[in-house]
Amino acid sequence: MNRRTLLSLLGMSPALLTTEPALAGQSTAPAPKSGKASLPTGEGKITTINPKGTPPPIQLIPMAPRLDTLDGKTVYLVDTGFHGSDVLLQQIQAWFSRNMPGVTTVFKRKAGPYAEDDPALWKEIKSKGNAAIMAVGH
Amino acid sequence: MGIPSAPLVTKAFKDLAILNAAKRGMPHERICFTPHPVWGKTPEEVRAYVEGPDPVSGKPLMKEVVDALTVPLSDEERKLGMVTISVGPPTFTDTAENLQDFYLNNGYTDFLPIILPTEEKVDRMMKGSSHKPDEVVGKMAAGAYPPWSYNVRQVAASAVMAGCRPEYFPIILAIASSGTASLFSSTNSFAFAMVINGPIRDKLEFNYGIGALGPFAQPNATIGRAWTLLSKNLGNGGIPGDTYLGSLGNNLNYNNVVIAEHEDASPWVPFHVQKGFKREENVVSLFRGLGVVPGQVARGSSANENVQFDYQMSDLFSTFTGFFGALIIADPLVAARLKEQGYDTKEKLIDWLYKNTTQTVKDYKSRNYAYLFDYPRALRGDEPWATWYKLPDDAVIPHFPRASDFNIVVAGGQTNAYPQAGNLSYSASVSIDKWM
Numbered sequence: 001m002n003r004r005t006l007l008s009l010l011g012m013s014p015a016l017l018t019t020e021p022a023l024a025g026q027s028t029a030p031a032p033k034s035g036k037a038s039l040p041t042g043e044g045k046i047t048t049i050n051p052k053g054t055p056p057p058i059q060l061i062p063m064a065p066r067l068d069t070l071d072g073k074t075v076y077l078v079d080t081g082f083h084g085s086d087v088l089l090q091q092i093q094a095w096f097s098r099n100m101p102g103v104t105t106v107f108k109r110k111a112g113p114y115a116e117d118d119p120a121l122w123k124e125i126k127s128k129g130n131a132a133i134m135a136v137g138h
Numbered sequence: 139m140g141i142p143s144a145p146l147v148t149k150a151f152k153d154l155a156i157l158n159a160a161k162r163g164m165p166h167e168r169i170c171f172t173p174h175p176v177w178g179k180t181p182e183e184v185r186a187y188v189e190g191p192d193p194v195s196g197k198p199l200m201k202e203v204v205d206a207l208t209v210p211l212s213d214e215e216r217k218l219g220m221v222t223i224s225v226g227p228p229t230f231t232d233t234a235e236n237l238q239d240f241y242l243n244n245g246y247t248d249f250l251p252i253i254l255p256t257e258e259k260v261d262r263m264m265k266g267s268s269h270k271p272d273e274v275v276g277k278m279a280a281g282a283y284p285p286w287s288y289n290v291r292q293v294a295a296s297a298v299m300a301g302c303r304p305e306y307f308p309i310i311l312a313i314a315s316s317g318t319a320s321l322f323s324s325t326n327s328f329a330f331a332m333v334i335n336g337p338i339r340d341k342l343e344f345n346y347g348i349g350a351l352g353p354f355a356q357p358n359a360t361i362g363r364a365w366t367l368l369s370k371n372l373g374n375g376g377i378p379g380d381t382y383l384g385s386l387g388n389n390l391n392y393n394n395v396v397i398a399e400h401e402d403a404s405p406w407v408p409f410h411v412q413k414g415f416k417r418e419e420n421v422v423s424l425f426r427g428l429g430v431v432p433g434q435v436a437r438g439s440s441a442n443e444n445v446q447f448d449y450q451m452s453d454l455f456s457t458f459t460g461f462f463g464a465l466i467i468a469d470p471l472v473a474a475r476l477k478e479q480g481y482d483t484k485e486k487l488i489d490w491l492y493k494n495t496t497q498t499v500k501d502y503k504s505r506n507y508a509y510l511f512d513y514p515r516a517l518r519g520d521e522p523w524a525t526w527y528k529l530p531d532d533a534v535i536p537h538f539p540r541a542s543d544f545n546i547v548v549a550g551g552q553t554n555a556y557p558q559a560g561n562l563s564y565s566a567s568v569s570i571d572k573w574m
Contacts, residue, residue, distance in 0.1 A: 003156055007165055044233050049255045051246055051295035052225035053278070053288035053372035061163035063215050066142050067208050075207070081514050084176035084184070088146070091181060091188045095200055111518050113511045115282055122139050131207045132139065135146035136176050 071102040073130035078121070079109040085136045092133065144206035148174035149193045153379040154323075161284050166215045168206035170199060229257070245377060247299065248366055248392060255295040263294040266307030267573055276315045278368070280375025280382065281323030288314065288372040296371050300364035305342060306357055309334070309422055310364050311573035314372065316566050318424050320365040320394050321375035327384030329429045331395035331465065331562050332365070333547050335410035336420030338570060344398035348551025351395060351430075351467070351558070362393030388429065395430055395560065397549050403470035404548035405477040406484045413567040420570035425545075427462035427562035433472075434556055447472050448479065448487065451559060452495045455537060458561040461507035463543035464491070465560035469550035472557045484546045492541035500531035 067073060075096070077089040086109070093105045106129065111118045125132050147155040149171050159167040171194040172187045179187075192199045230237060237254050241247050253259065264271055269290050277285035290311065297310045313332065320330035334344060345355035353359050369375040376382045376391075401408045401417075410421035431454065438450040447468075455464045466487075468476070481487040502508055516523040526535050538544065545564050550556075 001153065003165075007157075007160055045231050046234055046237065046254065046256050047229050047231045048237055048241075049257060049260045049291065049295040050226055050228050050230060051241075051255060051292065051299060051367070051371040053286035053292055053374070055223040055225065055286050055374065056284045058161060058221040058223065058284075059163050060165075060217050060219050060221065062218060063164065063167070063211055064140050064142050066210055070204060070208060081510065082177070083509070084179060087179065087181055087184050088172065088176050088187070091185045092200070092203075094185070095188050099200070100204075109514075109517070111514065113514045116514075126139050126141055129141060131141055132143040133146060133203060133207075134143060136148060136172065 067130060070100060070131065074104040074106060074128065076125045076129040076132040077105055077107045078125075078132055078134040079107070080134060080136065081110060081112075081114045082136055088135050089133070092135075142207045144168060144170055144203050146170050146172060146203070148172050148176055150174035151383070152194055154383060157380050158283060166212075170202045170206055171195075172199065241299070246367075246371055248363065248370070250392075252299040252367075253301050255298040259298045260291060260294045263298050263302070263304050263307055264290060266304030267311055269311065269573060275311055276317045278314070278317045278319050278373030278375075280319040280321050280369060280373045283323070283374070283381060285317065286372060286374050292372060293368065296367040297364050300367050301356070301360040302364050303342075303356070303360075306361055306364075308420075308570050308573040309338070309342075309357075309361055310368070312422050312568040312570045313361075313365055313424070314368050315573065316424055316568050318426070318565060319369040319373040319375045321369040321373075321382055321391060322426070323375070323381050323383050325383045325385050326428065327386050327388040328426060329388045329390040329395065329560075329562070330365070331397060331425040331427075331430075331560055332362070333409050333423040333425070334396070334398040334421075335401065335408045335415070335423070336570065337418060338420040339398045339401070346398040346400040346549045348553060350400070350549040350551065351397065353393075358396045358398065359393060362396040365394050366391055390429060395425075395562075397467060397547055399547045400470055400549045403473075403552070405473050405482070406546070406548065409545070409547050410567060412484065415567065415569070421567050422570055423567040424565045425463075425465055425560065425562040426565055427465075427560060428459070430465075430467070430558050430560040430562070431457075432556065432558050445475070445555070446479070447476050447555075447557060448481070448490055448494075451557065452491055454559050455491070455495045456497065458537070458559075459505060459507040460502075460536075460538045460543070461511055462561045463545060463563040464495075464538065465562040465564070466544070466546040467550075467558040467560065468546060468548050469552060469554070469556055470548055471550075471552050471555035473548045475555060487546065488541055488544040491544050492536060492538065495537040496534045497537050498531065499526060499529045499533045499535060502526065502535060503531075 077093055079085045079089055089107055096103045096105050110121055147169055155169050171192050173193050192202045271291040273290050275288055275290055275293055277287045279285035293311055293314045297307055322328045342357045344357045374381055399408055411417055415421050433450055433454060436450045436454040438446050438453060458464055512523040516527040522539055
């Protein structure tokens with residue numbers, strides 16, 4: 001299933017996937033995916049309540065500007081702690097050494113279990129690094 | 139962070155990764171994918187992953203990674219603003235047969251037939267509480283997702299669908315107000331349990347006698363089922379690949395483990411009194427973990443006059459993960475014997491179990507949850523894990539980090555002295571009376 005279809009299932013407007021700029025406050029199409037349950041009341045028909053809760057609105061977060069090149073830059077390799085993440089990132093580190101030796105890589109294990117935040121590491125990466133690769137989920 | 143980043147996710151979690159990034163405001167996040175799983179693979183096998191294709195895009199994985207960090211952002215990726223998510227119109231109109239199909243096909247049910255939540259039935263359900271239809275009850279998420287919110291009417295719809303009577307509704311509202319979903323996204327296929335205490339057990343005719351944990355009374359059956367429907371409909375849980383990742387799933391998720399404590403037959407104080415409530419208050423307490431096992435499988439469970447339930451339980455717990463707690467569900471016969479053996483309070487039994495349920499450091503370190511959750515805490519210096527990880531392999535340590543990880547309730551019909559035990563952690567106790 002591609003990203004467009006996935007986001008559609010989420011109830012996100014297709015407009016989110018276009019380049020139209022005006023999204024603030026936009027309401028999206030109904031999420032239910034199938035069925036005939038939108039017909040007028042008539043003989044033999046009943047009306048039922050939609051049992052779904054209310055999703056929070058989504059504040060779009062801008063992605064950080066990309067780098068022109070990784071050459072001469074420092075890339076942090078962040079291990080989330082999931083099984084095998086360290087092995088994967090070590091192989092990525094080796095790949096950079098073999099294929100892009102101008103890239104400096106720094107391996108770091110995120111503090112705490114995988115679901116916990118590590119603001120100190122994010123601060124370090126922002127001050128000392130140029131990019132980050134985080135793995136693996138899972 | 140403000141600098142370019144590239145998350146790497148295994149292919150099995152593609153939908154989860156894309157959808158959760160979108161829910162958090164980055165629908166176009168540049169996620170790169172490796173084959174699944176990475177866990178258990180040799181460095182040589184993982185190197186082949188790194189040098190091979192991204193199994194989602196088909197392009198070389200490391201080209202995807204480098205591009206994620208260096209290709210300029212598109213107009214889509216620079217978008218700002220607020221997006222609302224629609225869950226459809228507030229009502230649906232059609233024939234009953236079509237609506238049954240509609241609710242099933244749209245993921246509103248547990249794939250069993252439901253009571254259709256007509257406006258009349260939902261209104262009748264809401265008469266079981268004094269709270270107004272539009273009052274906000276709480277927020278719920280089935281994992282690390284932005285939580286959904288809901289009001290009394292929305293809760294009532296799922297209560298109707300589960301087959302609850304209006305007089306059960308305050309319990310449903312209390313559960314909903316906790317924000318605890320009984321379907322959780324983890325790959326571990328979690329199970330959930332609730333303990334009901336107070337006079338409401340008799341007023342609503344809960345079964346806490348023979349077959350206390352079985353399908354033998356309407357409130358036990360439907361209130362448990364309602365929790366799962368709440369979790370799907372109000373917390374957006376239970377969507378395989380998106381908000382549910384349990385590899386095997388858990389049959390207990392159909393109606394959860396509903397335990398009305400047999401307070402009159404218990405030699406100990408009721409569970410809710412342990413948590414600071416008065417005996418006459420009505421309370422629902424919630425638990426989360428991996429499941430429930432029977433005591434008959436444990437060493438020391440031979441039915442003779444010398445049966446020692448403390449050793450039996452301790453043996454049972456030795457297979458549990460200490461990440462979750464241990465919930466003892468004691469038949470009154472078991473509880474009475476334990477009292478005869480000197481455990482005249484729950485606390486005395488808990489103290490013994492905490493001190494005598496042990497493991498070697500070597501065994502502890504071999505456990506999945508220790509590696510995944512405790513080892514990172516140990517690295518950070520969190521206790522007791524930091525100390526445990528410094529000990530020699532043959533050192534003996536408690537199986538559970540705290541005595542408070544043990545909980546005890548009494549239920550059952552006294553047809554035999556069998557306990558059951560859940561690898562379940564206590565999470566919260568909620569007043570039912572507040573929602574009357």
